[in-house]
Amino acid sequence: MNLYLAYQGLIAFVGINALLALSVYATLSCGQLSLANAGFMAIGAYTGALLTLHAPGIPFAAVLLASALLPALIALPLGLPVLRLRGVFLAIATIGFGEVVRLGFVNWDYTNGALGLVAIPQRTKPWILWLTVLAVLFVLGRLRGSRTGYALEAIREDEMAARTMGIETTAYKLAMFSFGAAIAGIAGALEAHFTFIVSPSGYSFGRVVDMLVQAIVGGTAYFVGPVIGAAFLTLLPEALREAGSRVGLSPGPFRLFLNGVILLAVILYLPDGIASLPRRLRRRVRG
Amino acid sequence: MLALHNVLRAFGGVRAVDDASFTVERGEVHGLIGPNGAGKTTLLNLISGFIAPTSGTISFEGRSVGGLAPQRLAALGISRTYQNIRLFAGLTALDNVVVGQHLRRRSPFIPRLFFSPAARKEEEAARARALEGLSRVGLHGRALTTAANLSYGEQRRVEIARALGAAPKLLLLDEPTAGMNPPEAHEVGRLVREVAREGRSVLLVEHNVRLVMELCDRITVLNFGKVIARGTPSEVARDPAVIAAYLGDDSGGAEGGGAA
Amino acid sequence: MGQQVLNGIFVGSIYALFAVGYTLVFGVLDILNLAHQAVFMLSAFFALVLVEHGLSIWLALPLGIVFGGLLGIGLERIAFRPLRGRAGSNLSGLISSIAMATVFEAIAAQIFGPDISRFPQGTFPDRMISLGSASASLLQVCIVGLSVLLMAVLTFLLAKTRLGRSIRAVAENPRAARVLGIDVDKVIALSFFLSSALAGAAGVLFGLAFNSISPDVGRSVELKGLAVIILGGMGSVPGAVLAGFAIGLVEVFTVAYAGSTYRDAVSFAVLFVVLVARPRGLFGQVAVREA
Numbered sequence: 001m002n003l004y005l006a007y008q009g010l011i012a013f014v015g016i017n018a019l020l021a022l023s024v025y026a027t028l029s030c031g032q033l034s035l036a037n038a039g040f041m042a043i044g045a046y047t048g049a050l051l052t053l054h055a056p057g058i059p060f061a062a063v064l065l066a067s068a069l070l071p072a073l074i075a076l077p078l079g080l081p082v083l084r085l086r087g088v089f090l091a092i093a094t095i096g097f098g099e100v101v102r103l104g105f106v107n108w109d110y111t112n113g114a115l116g117l118v119a120i121p122q123r124t125k126p127w128i129l130w131l132t133v134l135a136v137l138f139v140l141g142r143l144r145g146s147r148t149g150y151a152l153e154a155i156r157e158d159e160m161a162a163r164t165m166g167i168e169t170t171a172y173k174l175a176m177f178s179f180g181a182a183i184a185g186i187a188g189a190l191e192a193h194f195t196f197i198v199s200p201s202g203y204s205f206g207r208v209v210d211m212l213v214q215a216i217v218g219g220t221a222y223f224v225g226p227v228i229g230a231a232f233l234t235l236l237p238e239a240l241r242e243a244g245s246r247v248g249l250s251p252g253p254f255r256l257f258l259n260g261v262i263l264l265a266v267i268l269y270l271p272d273g274i275a276s277l278p279r280r281l282r283r284r285v286r287g
Numbered sequence: 288m289l290a291l292h293n294v295l296r297a298f299g300g301v302r303a304v305d306d307a308s309f310t311v312e313r314g315e316v317h318g319l320i321g322p323n324g325a326g327k328t329t330l331l332n333l334i335s336g337f338i339a340p341t342s343g344t345i346s347f348e349g350r351s352v353g354g355l356a357p358q359r360l361a362a363l364g365i366s367r368t369y370q371n372i373r374l375f376a377g378l379t380a381l382d383n384v385v386v387g388q389h390l391r392r393r394s395p396f397i398p399r400l401f402f403s404p405a406a407r408k409e410e411e412a413a414r415a416r417a418l419e420g421l422s423r424v425g426l427h428g429r430a431l432t433t434a435a436n437l438s439y440g441e442q443r444r445v446e447i448a449r450a451l452g453a454a455p456k457l458l459l460l461d462e463p464t465a466g467m468n469p470p471e472a473h474e475v476g477r478l479v480r481e482v483a484r485e486g487r488s489v490l491l492v493e494h495n496v497r498l499v500m501e502l503c504d505r506i507t508v509l510n511f512g513k514v515i516a517r518g519t520p521s522e523v524a525r526d527p528a529v530i531a532a533y534l535g536d537d538s539g540g541a542e543g544g545g546a547a
Numbered sequence: 548m549g550q551q552v553l554n555g556i557f558v559g560s561i562y563a564l565f566a567v568g569y570t571l572v573f574g575v576l577d578i579l580n581l582a583h584q585a586v587f588m589l590s591a592f593f594a595l596v597l598v599e600h601g602l603s604i605w606l607a608l609p610l611g612i613v614f615g616g617l618l619g620i621g622l623e624r625i626a627f628r629p630l631r632g633r634a635g636s637n638l639s640g641l642i643s644s645i646a647m648a649t650v651f652e653a654i655a656a657q658i659f660g661p662d663i664s665r666f667p668q669g670t671f672p673d674r675m676i677s678l679g680s681a682s683a684s685l686l687q688v689c690i691v692g693l694s695v696l697l698m699a700v701l702t703f704l705l706a707k708t709r710l711g712r713s714i715r716a717v718a719e720n721p722r723a724a725r726v727l728g729i730d731v732d733k734v735i736a737l738s739f740f741l742s743s744a745l746a747g748a749a750g751v752l753f754g755l756a757f758n759s760i761s762p763d764v765g766r767s768v769e770l771k772g773l774a775v776i777i778l779g780g781m782g783s784v785p786g787a788v789l790a791g792f793a794i795g796l797v798e799v800f801t802v803a804y805a806g807s808t809y810r811d812a813v814s815f816a817v818l819f820v821v822l823v824a825r826p827r828g829l830f831g832q833v834a835v836r837e838a
Contacts, residue, residue, distance in 0.1 A: 081823045082822070082823075085822060087637055088577075088578075088637060089826060092777060092818070092822070095770065096818040099811070100815045100816075107812075138400075139400065145410050146394060146396060146406070147389065147392045150386045150389070153375065154378075157375035158373050160337070160357070160373075163356065163357040163358045164358075164361055164366070165386055165389050166390035166453060167389050169358070212642070213642075213645070249657060253653045253654075253656035256652060256656065257653035259649050260652075264643060264647065264650070267639055267646060268629050271639065
C-alpha cells in the first residue's frame with residue numbers, strides 16, 4: 001500500500017512537470033525563450049489556493065479555470081513590451097518578472113509571506129491532472145497543419161521573413177505567451193492542491209530552469225517532447241536514487257548532478273532532444 | 288502601381304539611397320540594376336517595410352506606404368525574395384510555400400478543435416495550392432525535402448514559389464538567379480514573364496545584365512544610391528552614364544559580357 | 548547619509564566586479580553565461596578550504612582568482628566551444644551554461660552540504676576605519692580597493708594591450724578577426740579566463756564581506772548581476788562598472804528609506820524600466836530589439 005502511494009506521488013509529479021514543460025514549449029514553439037513561467041505558476045497556485053481556502057464551495061473546475069485565466073490575462077500587458085526584445089533580452093526580462101512575482105509573494109502578509117499557505121485540501125486527482133495534460137496536448141496537436149501552426153513555425157525559423165508573408169508576429173507570440181502562462185498557472189494550482197502547500201520558494205528561478213531543462217531534454221521539435229523530458233527527468237533520478245545512496249551520494253545533489261549532466265549531453269549530442277531519437281535511429285539504420 | 292518620389296535613406300552620414308524616383312506599372316517587369324553597393328537591396332528593404340525612408344514618399348496603388356510594417360505591406364499585396372535566401376530551413380519545400388499562403392487562408396482555430404471537415408478541406412486545399420506552386424517552379428518532386436537540403440538554385444526557386452503563394456500584386460525579386468546555371472536562370476526568366484502576364488508587377492534586382500535586358504520592360508539604374516538612368520533596355524544600354532558605371536565593376540561584366 | 552553612500556559603494560563594488568566578467572563574455576560571444584555565478588560560488592568555497600587548511604587569506608584570494616579563471620577555461624572548452632558554428636547557438640550556449648552551473652552546484656552541495664559555511668574567525672583583521680562622520684571596516688575598504696583595482700586592470704588590458712585589442716576585435720566581428728590573423732579560439736579562451744577570474748575574485752570577496760557561502764549563493768547575485776549588465780549595456784565593461792555601483796547605491800538607499808522588503812525588487816524594477824524604455828542600457832552597442 002505504501003509503495004503504491006509513493007509511486008502515485010511520483011506519477012503525479014510527472015504530470016505536473018509535464019504541464020510545466022509544455023508551458024515553456026508553448027513559447028519556444030514560436031522561437032521565444034520565455035522564463036516567466038515560474039511567476040505565472042505562482043500566480044495560478046496562489047489564486048487556486050486562496051479560492052479554495054476562502055471560498056470552499058466553488059467547484060474545483062472553476063478554481064482551475066481561474067488559476068489559468070488570471071496568469072493568461074496578466075501575460076498580455078506584460079508580453080506587449082517584452083516580446084519585442086531579442087532572444088536573450090526577452091529571457092532576462094522574463095526572469096526579472098518571475099523574480100518580481102516571487103518577491104511579491106514573499107513580502108505579502110495576506111499570503112503569509114515566505115511561509116506561504118498550508119493545509120490546502122487535496123483536490124487534485126490523477127484523472128483531473130492527466131485530463132489537463134491530454135487537453136493541452138490535444139490543443140497543441142491540433143495546431144499542426146493549421147494556418148496558426150504554420151505561422152508559429154515560420155516565426156520560429158525567421159521572424160522577419162514571416163512578417164513579409166503577412167504574419168502578424170506580435171499577435172501570435174502574445175497568444176502563445178498567454179497560453180503558456182495559462183498552462184503554468186493551472187499546473188501551479190494542480191500542484192498546490194496536491195502537495196497541500198504553496199510557498200514562494202517553490203517558484204524560484206531554479207523552478208523555471210527545471211521546466212526549461214525538461215522541455216529541452218525531451219525535445220522541442222514535437223509537442224510530445226516536453227512530456228517525455230518531464231517523465232525522464234522526474235523518474236530517472238528516483239530510479240537511480242538507490243544506487244546513488246549506496247555510493248554515498250546525497251539524493252539532492254545527485255538529482256541536480258544528473259540533471260546537469262543529462263542536459264549537457266543532450267545539448268551537445270542530441271540537440272533535438274530525446275523525442276528525436278527514433279528519427280535519428282531510423283536514419284542510422286537506413287544509412 | 289508603385290511610385291517612389293525623392294526617396295532618401297541615410298544611415299548616419301551615408302546615403303544608401305539618395306533622391307530615388309521611379310515608377311513600376313501594373314504587369315510590368317521592371318529591372319533594377321547597378322554595381323555592387325549601389326543601394327538596390329536597400330531600396331527593396333524600403334519597399335518591403337524592413338526599413339523606413341528618411342524622407343521622400345513611397346506609394347503603392349495610390350496610398351502612401353513608406354514606413355509601414357512588413358505585414359501591412361504584405362497584406363496590401365507586396366511579396367519578396369531575398370539576396371541571401373531566407374527560407375525556413377527546417378521546414379520542407381512544401382511547408383515553406385504553404386506559409387507563403389498565409390494571407391490567402393481563412394482558417395479560424397476553434398473549429399479545428401472539433402475536427403471540422405471544413406477546416407480539414409481548407410488545409411488540404413492550401414497544401415494542394417502549394418504543390419501547384421512548386422510545380423510551377425519545377426520542384427514538384429522535391430516537395431517533401433527539407434529546405435536546408437535543397438540545392439542553391441532549388442532554394443531560390445522555392446523562395447519564389449513561396450512569395451507567389453500570397454498572390455501578390457507586386458513581386459520583389461532580389462537576385463533570384465544568383466548562383467544558377469544558364470538553363471535554370473532561363474527558367475526563372477520564363478516564370479517572371481508568366482507572372483507579369485497574370486497582371487502582377489515584378490521589380491527585379493539582378494546582376495545578370497543580359498537577363499535583365501531580355502526580360503524587362505523598363506530598367507532603373509542605380510549607382511551610389513542615386514538613379515543614374517531610367518528607360519527601356521535599349522535606351523539604358525546606350526546611356527553613357529550607365530556604361531561608365533559598369534566599366535569599373537567586375538561582377539556585371541562576367542554575365543553581361545556574353546550578350547548575343 | 549555619508550554612511551549610506553559608503554555602504555552603497557561597498558555593495559556596488561562587488562556587483563560591479565561580478566558584472567564585469569558577465570558582460571565581457573556576452574560582448575565576445577553573444578552568449579549569456581549563466582554558469583558565471585557557479586564559478587563565483589566555487590571560487591569562494593575554494594578559498595574557504597584553503598583558509599581552513601591554514602593558508603593566509605592573502606594567498607587564498609589570488610589562488611581563488613586563478614581557480615576561477617581555470618574553471619572558466621574548462622567551461623569554455625566543455626560547454627561552449629563544441630557549440631560554436633551551430634545555428635541558434637545563443638540559446639544552446641545559454642542552456643549549456645545552465646547545465647554546467649547545475650553540475651557545479653551539485654558538486655558543491657555534495658561536498659559542502661546545503662548549509663551556510665563561513666570563513667573562520669580571524670581570517671581577516673577586524674578593524675574599523677573612520678572617514679569623517681562615517682565608518683567602514685578595514686575589510687570593506689580592502690574589498691572596494693581590490694575590486695576597483697581588478698576592474699582597472701581589466702580596463703587597461705582591454706584598452707591598451709594587444710590581447711585587449713584582439714578581444715575587442717573578436718567581440719566586434721569574429722570572422723573579420725580571423726581573417727586578420729587573430730587566433731579566435733585562444734582569444735575566446737582567454738576572455739573566459741579573465742571573466743571567470745573576476746567572478747572568482749567577486750566570490751571570495753563576497754564570501755569575506757558577508758561571511759556566508761553556500762551552494763546557492765550565486766543565484767541571487769546572478770539575478771542582480773543581470774540588472775547590472777542590462778543597465779550598463781550588454782557587452783560594455785565601463786557600463787557594468789558604473790551600473791554596478793549605481794545599483795549598489797540605489798539598493799542601499801532604498802533599504803534606508805523604504806525598508807528592506809523592497810531591496811531586491813528595486814534591481815528588477817530597474818531591469819524592467821531599462822528594457823522597456825532604453826534597452827541598450829547606458830553604453831550598450833548590441834541590437835536589442837528584433838531587427
